[in-house]
Amino acid sequence: MKDKIASIKEKFILKLKEVKELKDLENLRVEFLGRKSELTQLLRRLGTLSPEERPETGKYLNQVKNELEKLLAKGMEQWKAKEEKKKLKEERIDLTLPGKIMQRGNFHPITQVLKKIEEIFFSLGFRLEEGPEVELDYYNFEALNIPKDHPARDAQDSFYIDREVLLRTHTSPVEIRVMERQAPPVRMIAIGKCYRRDAIDSTHTPIFHQIEGLAVDKDITFGDLKGVLTFFAQRMFGEDRKVRFRPGYFPFTEPSAEVDVSCLLCQGKGCKGCGYTGWLEIMGAGMTDPAVFNMVGYDAEKYSGFAFGMGAERIAMLKYGINDIRLFFENDLRFLRQF
């Protein structure tokens, strides 16, 4: 019987070598290990052996059976992997076909710039405040030290609703409203639409967005103005930007400053974009005029502060190299999707 078992094993090993596909292995299993297989039959016949022969033959039989099962399992594994590979190959996946895109929209570039500016000032503890766009002449001009008939009103030609009500020409009235309702310290920004009676061309629109800021405390200095706005300009336009401050004039600040950054196009060497000066003007700023503090009832001896204002469209144009302000309001999807 032992010989018989050994020959079954040999036969199995020979047949295993001839396997061509996964199915052949399955057939092998049925043939050699199935219920009707020789081995199973031998196993049943063990009882007919003499008690002396039985343990040894039984042991041998089981050993061979386990061996065959192991070989079969190993073969199965190899063949399965082989077949999987074959199947994948037959599927012919074209990886260059487009992926399934979940089409997302875009924030308007002005919103993106405003968010970025907000973030920078939030990091310095400035708080976002709001105010009306349709504003009283008092808040837009008078309280900012621009009385009626002041020549500075020329530069901010306004849309009027009636004698005392107009569309705000800047976000500065928000400063007044905040100071009227809140004692110092103040650290605020205001953002929103402003209106000036300008005809539309590549650098003017009657409506634009402004960002305003104000800081008032017992110890604010012109040095702080320079430090804060330099911090802002370098976060906004790049750490390698040079920032310069030069005297300017605004009725509501004294001393007043214009803030320039080194030209983004020519790196300050001078080009058409910067009028060959190497500098681009980004905002106006200054120490809040004591006259403004008097209007809101702040003690100008005790407190000082600085304010600044800039146009969002101008900042966006400089940042992205956009040459026509009208693009922001045409809302051409080809334009919007670039940001």
Next chain:
Amino acid sequence: MQVSYNLLKEYVNLQDISPEEMVYRLTMSGIVLERMEKVSLDIDRVVVGKIKKIIIHPEDPKLSICEVEVTGKSLSIVCGAKNMLVGDKVAVALEGARLPQLGIINSKRIKNILSEGMLCSASELGIEPGKSPGILILDQNIPLSEELKKLIGGEDIIFDFEISSNRPDLLSVIGIAREIAVIFERKLKIPTVEIEENPEHNQKNIKVEVLDEDLCPRYTGRVIRGITVTESPLWLKWKLRLLGIRPINNIVDITNLVMMETGQPLHAFDLDLIRGETILVRRSKPGEIVFTLDEVERQLPENCVVIADKEGAIAIGGIMGGKYSEINEKTKNVFLESAYFDPINNRKTSLKIGLRTEASSRFEKGIDKDGQIFALNRAADLINQIAGGKINSTIIDTNTNLFSPIKIDLRVKRVKRILGQWLEKNELTTRNRLVSILERLGFIVEDQESDKLSVIPPSFRADVEREIDLIEEIARIYGYDRIQPTLFKTTLAQEVRDFKLQVIDQIKEILIGCGLNEVITFSLVSPDDFNKIGIPEDHQLRKAIKIKNPLTQDFSMLRTSLISNLLEVVKWNINRQAGMVKIFEVGKIYLPLSAGSNSLPLEKLIIAGVLTKLEGGDLWSKSYSPDLYEAKGLIETVLHSLKIECWDTLSVDHPVLQPLKSGIIISEGKEIGIFGEIKAEVIKNYRLPEKVYFFEIDYENLISLVHPQINFVPLTKYPVVQRDLSLLIREEIPSGDIIKEIKLVNTQLIKQVILFDVFKGKQIANGYKSVAYSILLQSEDKTLTDQEIEEIFRQIRERLEEKFEAKIRE
């Protein structure tokens, strides 16, 4: 303010200061360059000649043949001008000469007579703009045969500076020169004026009476007799060219030159054309007319200031002289005016009559309060030198005390307090520095040893009134770039943004995630926009706030909805081959409140969007098309995202939306949003090819339902049971009502009712529809048994049959 490098040199030593460095330092002290231009007389072989003889051209009486003596020869030159006389010195372009416009000049025959050169006009030489009326007549004392180029001083650089409205003192060559002198620590050279005065004879006396001193606080003047009006000499024309002023005649040119030099506008009257002996300075009478120098008859409104004689107004004070008493070639005697007019009134007048001049742009900002006499004498002196005549000794001056100096206290410590640092090492050295800066700027500093300086600003600096103004001057000259940047010394802990403002960003983020692009449009609209979106005449949305002074009709009203703006954007994009447009805007609408003045309108924040797609417009998603339910779904997506769970949908009557295809979403009694299909006629008005779906969210109402605080609900561990229910029901019964009824059966256990099919068609009886719902049941504290579920479903069937006569389909 236009000025040139060579002109500035007359007032301040510019040795070793390049034009570039000068411009840079001026920029850094607050004077910005607008334009810079190199100029030179671009001429060659143009020399001084003298006319010996003039004869008429035999073939053309309009031409003359001049015999001109030049470089030891006598040339015969044909000329079309008529203003030359025998003995005049003129500019002769010799054979081969070069002129800026005409190029090379050669001898040529003009109507059979050989012309051996050309006699030049000032404009042909490039000395004055435009076209000169005749040839240039030169001063008699200019040497014969001299090259014209040498007479003028060759190359120069013109600077045009932008001057801010608080610095009228810089609207003068001396003002700019003073600034340069201060920055470079050099001496300012102001010309001295010494005039020869002549006693008054028994001739016509002139008196000045200022009737309205508030409008003209100071009026000075003097008389010069026996002058000759001619063209200005070459050097004067050239100076005016550098200053950007057109030459007229010697007298007017001198008044203009002195205005540009000192900043004090002057006016010269022909003394003999002043009727009567008294000049009145008074308010205009209503309807009073002045025929001004620019030959316009101007009817003046009230409260302008006029210069008048016995018969009426002869000039608009501080703005423009009158034609009647203008200097002309016959003028022999001149009355020269140098006055100070009230800035505010001057500005108002200028705006009212729509006329701004070099003079008014100075008066309106406030000129030197004590500069009248200097400018008057300076001009008289120059007139005397150039046009001859005798200066009358009488000076008219109605107010010698217009300028009253003020004293300002300047605390040295305050400078540090504002700027953040000492200018020098310590307080003492800083004080010395302050004194030096202020004195160079023309301020008088008293108490120089104390820590509180007493400072008196000069008469030309009316803009400096307070300590802070002095600090600005100091910072400006010291240099902003030398002040160290610092960051806040204290922190301020506060919420940087209200919850409400955060939600706006959140909503934008949601809609962008849904595939919509954000747009920003003009909040000013045209009245025609209301017609285009079909708002009825008496509708509330027509009650828009109007701009009193619009630039164009296109931007003459504040919008009351975003619809027209959004449709314009759709149109713009469809016209540019966009296949699909899905956009939204977060913007304000403006609604009038009460009628009373001074009350501000209601500014309401709205979130609105539109969706449209051309057939086959977007290749990527051929089968997809936005519809009414996407518009509604966007509102619902926002609500879900903001954790608002309950709302009702009702149909709504909206002027722009298709009836029966528009709805309103209401939650807790508040109108949250509107959605619908835009009416076909509106689509037609915008020439759009496809249906457009619209949605709008009322931000204020929405935000009132958003809870900043989220409370966690424990997750149940018992399973959800899902059963479907299909029923046949009358068509007009809204699905929303069915869902509500189903939920009412057991509000505890019925968690969700989801519509998954609506069907109308052949198999369904007319007037009926088939609807199918998935009903989700769940208990918080046990697994539901089949009996319990069956019982709930029995109740649902019963309720729907009873309420809606629904037939349950098995």
